[in-house]
Amino acid sequence: MRLSTVILPDRRWSEGGRDTWQRAEELGFHTAYTYDHLSWRTFRDGPWFGAIPTLTAAATATSRLRLGTLVTSPNFRHPVTLAKELISLDDISGGRVTLGIGAGGSGFDATALSKDGEGAWTPRERADRFAEFVPLLDRLLSEDVVTAPGEHYSAFEVRNIPGCVQRPRLPFAVAATGPRGLRLAARHGQAWVTTGDPKVSETGTPEQSREAIAGQIEKLGAACASEGRDVAELEKVLLTGFTPDRPLASFDAFVDFAGRHAELGFDEIVLHWPIADSLFAADVAVFEKIATEGLAQLG
Numbered sequence: 001m002r003l004s005t006v007i008l009p010d011r012r013w014s015e016g017g018r019d020t021w022q023r024a025e026e027l028g029f030h031t032a033y034t035y036d037h038l039s040w041r042t043f044r045d046g047p048w049f050g051a052i053p054t055l056t057a058a059a060t061a062t063s064r065l066r067l068g069t070l071v072t073s074p075n076f077r078h079p080v081t082l083a084k085e086l087i088s089l090d091d092i093s094g095g096r097v098t099l100g101i102g103a104g105g106s107g108f109d110a111t112a113l114s115k116d117g118e119g120a121w122t123p124r125e126r127a128d129r130f131a132e133f134v135p136l137l138d139r140l141l142s143e144d145v146v147t148a149p150g151e152h153y154s155a156f157e158v159r160n161i162p163g164c165v166q167r168p169r170l171p172f173a174v175a176a177t178g179p180r181g182l183r184l185a186a187r188h189g190q191a192w193v194t195t196g197d198p199k200v201s202e203t204g205t206p207e208q209s210r211e212a213i214a215g216q217i218e219k220l221g222a223a224c225a226s227e228g229r230d231v232a233e234l235e236k237v238l239l240t241g242f243t244p245d246r247p248l249a250s251f252d253a254f255v256d257f258a259g260r261h262a263e264l265g266f267d268e269i270v271l272h273w274p275i276a277d278s279l280f281a282a283d284v285a286v287f288e289k290i291a292t293e294g295l296a297q298l299g
Contacts, residue, residue, distance in 0.1 A: 001258065002030040002268040003295055006070055006239070008275065009034050009049040013057055017049075020273060021058040024065060027291040031066035032058065033100060033270065038076060038112050042278065052085045059093035066096045070193065070239055070270065071175045073104030074126070074133045076113055080155050083140035087164055095165035100193055101137075102175035103130035127180045128152070134174070134184050141169035173237055177216055182223035191235035191268075192220055196243035206257075209243040214264055237268040241280060247271070247290075248282040254290045255297045262298060 005024055011017040024032040036051035055067045067089075072082065090097045103126045104110065110120040121129065129152045136153050139146050140160055148155045164170045171190035176182050177197070185192045197204075197212035204212070217236065224231040238261055240247055247257035248271065258269055271290070274282040 001262050001266065001295055001298065003028075003258075003291065004031040004033065004066075004237075004268055004270045005029045005273050005291075006033045006035065006270055007273045008040070008043065008280075009051060009054045010043055010047050010275070012047065012049075013054075017054070018057070018061050021065070022061055024273070025062045027288060029065065029291060030268065031068055031098060031270075033068045033070040033098075036069040036072040036077075036100075037107075038109050041107070044108060052089060055097070056089055056092055059089065059096065064096075066098060067093055068098035068173070069100045070173075071100040071102035073102050073109070074129045074153075075104035075109040077133075079133055079137040079140055079153050080158055083137055083158075083160055086141065086170060087160055090164045090166060090170050093165075095170075097166070097170045098173055098191070099170055100173045100175060101134065102193070103127060103181060127178065131180060131184065134172070134188050138169065138172070138188050173235070175239075177219075179219070179223070182220050183227065185220065185234065186223040186227040186229050186231075189234055191237050193237045193239060195239045195241070198242070201243050204244055206243070206245045209245065210260060210264060213238075213243075213261075217265055235267045236265055237270060238266045239270045241272050248274070248287060251286055251289050251294065254294050258294060259298050 007020055007024060021032060034051050034054055039048045051069055058067055086099060106120050111117045132150045132152045136148055136150065136155060139148060140158060141164055144161050146155045146158045172188055173191035173193050174185035174189035175193040176185050177194060194213060194216055196209050200209050200212045221231040245257050247254045261269065272280040274280060274284050274287050
């Protein structure tokens with residue numbers, strides 16, 4: 001199992017931003033991700049920086065740490081412009097980028113580009129757009145020249161030369177729990193991401209959460225089978241912080257949490273970097289001990 005972290009883009013680079021990404025590398029995290037939003041929930045009225053520029057800066061400040069988004073979505077992105085940015089980032093980082101990608105939600109990002117804050121896409125509309133977004137982005141990152149007319153996203157003689165450092169393209173970690181999203185993960189993903197079941201997370205127990213996640217993995221297996229793919233080929237990534245569990249409550253709590261989810265088949269656990277006075281508040285000393293010693297306890 002691998003251990004990774006999410007560093008929210010809420011600090012100026014000169015005021016702790018750079019130090020945090022470098023510390024993530026020093027602690028031995030496999031990947032450091034960031035959210036790709038225009039703003040996010042309780043952080044909306046505070047500092048918040050762009051994901052791709054932040055990851056580009058992180059690429060120049062580190063040398064081993066993998067970098068990525070959790071997650072990028074169609075809410076305010078277009079595959080053509082996103083592909084150019086990702087190819088550039090992959091080049092600057094020396095091939096250390098993973099694209100976490102999802103269908104997006106109904107929050108601020110969904111209406112930020114509207115005239116009046118109205119018109120957020122329905123779940124079906126988000127799924128329709130995601131179903132076009134992912135295959136087109138796949139082609140744009142894999143082929144030198146792409147022409148692809150679409151209902152929502154089109155490209156005409158788009159050049160992306162020389163392409164990604166990673167071949168045939170940088171890996172996709174597809175966040176999905178519904179049938180259409182799971183099929184996209186099975187078809188285009190190198191990894192699958194879940195945050196658990198939101199319904200269970202609100203009122204359920206850790207045991208019920210694991211049961212729900214096991215059900216998601218079973219559905220992922222069925223989606224892979226329908227695409228003629230072995231589900232074992234997909235890395236399974238759990239983004240923590242949204243289940244009833246409290247893996248950062250103590251070192252032992254993490255070891256128990258990680259062990260139980262390893263049994264479900266997860267290859268990677270992602271912890272939020274502690275942020276004081278927020279839903280991601282945690283003891284930094286415990287967090288750093290988990291980073292350096294936690295996985296060794298799994299045996």
